Amino acid sequence: MSAATPTRTGTAVQLTDLRRVYSGVAALDGLTLHLEPGELVALLGPSGCGKTTALRCLAGLDDPTSGTIEVGGRDVTGIPTNKRDMGMVFQAYSLFPHMTARQNVEFGLELRKKDKATRRSRAAEMLELVGLGKHADKFAHQMSGGQQQRVALARALAIEPQVLLLDEPLSALDAKVRTQLRDEIRRIQLEVGTTTLFVTHDQEEALAVADRVGVMSVGRLEQLAAPAELYSAPRTPFVADFVGLTNRIRGRVDDGRAHVLGGSVPLLPGSASGPEAVVLVRPEGVTVERVQGEGASAATVVSASFLGGHGRVIVRTAADELVTVQVSNSDVTLYRPGDAVKLSPRGDAALAVATD
DSSP states (O other), X not given: OOSSOOOOOSOOEEEEEEEEEETTEEEEEEEEEEEOTTOXXXXXXXXXXXXXXXHXXXXXXXXXXXXXXXXXXXXXXXXXXXXXXXXXXXXSOOOOTTSBHHHHHHHHHHHTTOOHHHHHHHXXXXXXXXXXXXXXXXXXXXSOHHHHHXXXXXXXXXXXXXXXXXXXXXXXSOHXXXXXXXXXXXXXXXXXXXXXXXXXXXXXXXXXXXXXXXXXXXXXXXXXXXXXXXXXXXXSHHHHHHSSOOEEEEEEEETTEEEETTEEEXXXXXXXXXXXXXXXXXXXXXXXXXXXXXXXXXXXXXEEEEOSSSEEEEXXXXXXXXXXXXXXXXXXXXXXXXXXXXXXXXXXXXXXXXXX
16 A cells, blocks of 8 residues: 555545435434545444445445435436446445456446557556456456456446445455455555445454444444544444444443443543443453452453464453453463463443443
8 A cells, every 4th residue: 555645536425315215214323424535434333334325326326315415416306227327336346257367357347338458558558557467368266356346446437436335245255355455455445536335244344344323223333544543533332333343341430430340441432431330341451360369350361362363361340340351462371271360451441332
């Protein structure tokens, strides 16, 4: 990825108060979302939250029950899909099996009556962009899943769409290819500058590629923020639970602070007022250290796992709560099941919710 910040050249997108009702059930319940020109926004959420419905409404593949959709300041709410100038890539690669990679990429240009020389030149350019210049004459069955999805991306970009729509484009790929291709998608999106809506249920994917991430639940947008803000300052318990791992630890709240695990941390906006509350604390927001003997407040190690880039220790507290702690990978071997340990909060801000 280039270190230089690209000039934003895309088109602004505005979804305003979108509702989509199926048989009395609201798949979208008043969704309002703005995409800046050239921005990549990821919609993240569990199955059935409305994220794909939002993308389909923007694409023109589904009609909202109410609300408006504007692209570049133009109301496109009632305009057919083929007149919206959208590039789309879905989970299924949807390549034409009887066509080569080049022919697949040329297809949209041919529909737009571009001459053969223009089609060839544009297809070659797009295949080079996705790293498949040497595979132009291969058919789908001669390519891997990752290569097929690159062709699908090149085909979507070849028509120079105003907006690029990506609906779970990587979920059919294995983990290593998925990571490589998500980074490629981000590199290409930055290079081309196309405004992009990326729909996924994979939080790591969303946080890695997006300028901003929108977390959805039951048809509503819970929070829209830059990845770092979304992770470190969730505005709702749903966001805190859905994005990343979160410990739920009973504590006491007063004067804007939560008292938990023998220490105190500042509270995020939107926290419960207490005095008793469940405090949501990230694994990296807790420290663990071995202690000699099993004092009344000592906790006990349940398990310690090596996860490559870091380690994870699960501890049972004296209050019979399980707490997950992130440690360096070199420290994993320090902890064995049954070891007595002490937990402390690091001081990172946390979100408190009302007790059940």
